[in-house]
Amino acid sequence: MHGGKGSGAPKGNRNAYKHGARSGEALRTLALIRSLGAMLDDGEA
DSSP states (O other): OTTSOOOOSOTTOGGGOOOSTTSHHHHHHHHHHHHHHHHHHHTOO
């Protein structure tokens, strides 16, 4: 029925891919930037 709880896209569904903003590589890059910024704030770099 329409409006019911859906299961979402199947795992590995490449057609559901929209962008890489939350990809593993993007998240690792953001974590590196945050840690470098923290080092600058602490005066370590």
